[in-house]
Amino acid sequence: MSLAAFLESLWSEGRVRVGPPSQRPEGTLDEEQAIRSVLEEGERVARRDFPGEAPLFSLTAARWAADSFREACAFLIHRDAGQEQLEQTLRRPCPDMTSPSICYSVDLTFRYLPDLVRMARAVSPNDPLGVEALRWCREWPLSSVGVSGVLETGAIDISAFAGHPGLMTVYVDRIIERKDTSRLRDPRVIEALRRTVGADPLLTSAWEKHLSAGTT
Amino acid sequence: MSARWAARVPLSQAAAAARLRLVPRIRVLAVDPWLWLRGETLDESLDLQLRSTPGVERFVLGDDDLLTPVDRRVPVGRLPEGTWQPLADWLTVELPPSRLAGQCDTRVPLRIVRSPDVREAGLLLTTWDAWHAYGISAPQVRLDAWMFAVADGGRTVVRGSPPPPIPGIAHVDMQGIAVPCGWHWAPPLDTATVRTLLGIDATSVALFDTEGTWERIGADQFVRASRSALRATEEAMRQER
Numbered sequence: 411m412s413l414a415a416f417l418e419s420l421w422s423e424g425r426v427r428v429g430p431p432s433q434r435p436e437g438t439l440d441e442e443q444a445i446r447s448v449l450e451e452g453e454r455v456a457r458r459d460f461p462g463e464a465p466l467f468s469l470t471a472a473r474w475a476a477d478s479f480r481e482a483c484a485f486l487i488h489r490d491a492g493q494e495q496l497e498q499t500l501r502r503p504c505p506d507m508t509s510p511s512i513c514y515s516v517d518l519t520f521r522y523l524p525d526l527v528r529m530a531r532a533v534s535p536n537d538p539l540g541v542e543a544l545r546w547c548r549e550w551p552l553s554s555v556g557v558s559g560v561l562e563t564g565a566i567d568i569s570a571f572a573g574h575p576g577l578m579t580v581y582v583d584r585i586i587e588r589k590d591t592s593r594l595r596d597p598r599v600i601e602a603l604r605r606t607v608g609a610d611p612l613l614t615s616a617w618e619k620h621l622s623a624g625t626t
Numbered sequence: 627m628s629a630r631w632a633a634r635v636p637l638s639q640a641a642a643a644a645r646l647r648l649v650p651r652i653r654v655l656a657v658d659p660w661l662w663l664r665g666e667t668l669d670e671s672l673d674l675q676l677r678s679t680p681g682v683e684r685f686v687l688g689d690d691d692l693l694t695p696v697d698r699r700v701p702v703g704r705l706p707e708g709t710w711q712p713l714a715d716w717l718t719v720e721l722p723p724s725r726l727a728g729q730c731d732t733r734v735p736l737r738i739v740r741s742p743d744v745r746e747a748g749l750l751l752t753t754w755d756a757w758h759a760y761g762i763s764a765p766q767v768r769l770d771a772w773m774f775a776v777a778d779g780g781r782t783v784v785r786g787s788p789p790p791p792i793p794g795i796a797h798v799d800m801q802g803i804a805v806p807c808g809w810h811w812a813p814p815l816d817t818a819t820v821r822t823l824l825g826i827d828a829t830s831v832a833l834f835d836t837e838g839t840w841e842r843i844g845a846d847q848f849v850r851a852s853r854s855a856l857r858a859t860e861e862a863m864r865q866e867r
Contacts, residue, residue, distance in 0.1 A: 423629045424699045425699075458674075458854040458858075461762065461853060462763035525699045579763065583765055583767060606767065609791070611788070
């Protein structure tokens with residue numbers, strides 16, 4: 411399955427087929443164009459539901475995330491790959507420095523990180539893929555809301571997107587939806603949550619403890 | 627975007643599915659408490675209409691009719707079995723006014739009087755500009771509580787409690803009989819009787835002003851509040867201007 415088909419299937423059906431890791435059929439101009447089209451279309455759909463003005467879309471970062479995520483899915487299925495190969499493949503850094511634009515673009519695919527972590531943990535609690543996925547969770551906190559154990563393995567830093575109102579709204583939306591109170595240790599998140607809850611009595615009663623304490 | 631799909635809405639809100647009646651090849655099955663819908667293809671336009679349908683839950687329909695909620699990876703059940711029929715056949719078409727402003731000045735033998743009772747607002751009559759500006763940046767958890775309907779000229783009704791924090795005329799929404807806050811109808815009839823007097827069905831909203839004038843808003847004129855629905859409405863209104 412090409413990367414373009416992988417993404418289309420992931421976004422529309424939630425089911426993907428993957429070959430062995432690091433066997434990428436892309437390369438021709440047509441294939442690259444297909445990937446670009448799918449990513450841009452996916453971003454256009456995401457932008458429709460984005461709160462306020464979305465950051466600029468980085469095709470480079472989105473492509474890196476899509477490639478990386480597909481590789482991770484391949485390691486999930488093809489268990490005979492060695493740990494060294496897994497680490498070498500999944501530790502390729504994002505080619506761009508983190509920023510609102512990069513966080514937004516990576517999230518197009520990495521928003522499925524919680525599912526990947528859950529499936530890796532189902533294989534084994536200490537699965538090497540799960541370890542690498544958890545590292546991604548720390549590096550991309552916007553995309554990993556709801557994953558347990560992220561903060562137990564290291565700190566997260568939301569500075570890359572904390573200054574963008576729309577991305578902070580997405581972040582708090584996910585915290586509320588997934589009831590991930592572990593993310594409420596940052597005063598910027600508490601403040602954003604306070605703005606979200608507003609005067610809504612139901613929301614206020616549900617989150618009052620965290621708002622008044624300012625911590626979990 | 628072409629996968630087989632399914633969706634369900636509470637039967638109590640089935641009228642909201644009426645907006646889809648002209649979409650070909652949608653089939654429905656009523657299994658209390660849900661109205662199930664299914665289709666073989668999903669394009670962007672239909673996806674947007676589904677997203678905008680109040681109370682809807684959307685699914686990707688997999689092999690063996692397994693239901694996987696949109697944005698989830700794990701099936702949660704299977705499509706119910708039964709006699710599916712075309713949506714257009716299942717719906718009974720009435721002849722209601724088609725727009726929010728369609729039945730102004732219909733007088734009823736009810737008066738709107740000042741009320742000392744304190745009741746929470748559950749509906750806001752506002753402007754499209756104010757609602758659009760707020761809604762497209764609003765948190766999802768707040769949007770989830772609201773539906774909205776827009777009339778020609780931009781008059782906008784946002785239904786849900788508490789109403790959005792924007793300028794407008796707040797109304798108390800008593801089972802679809804909406805009167806401005808601080809007002810009530812007299813004589814103090816129950817809402818079912820008021821509905822009968824007004825000649826409106828159980829799913830429509832009767833929106834009163836302080837003069838006692840009211841207008842009917844059909845359930846199929848409300849759409850679920852979402853940023854994409856707001857943007858699509860804005861785009862449609864811009865094209866109409």
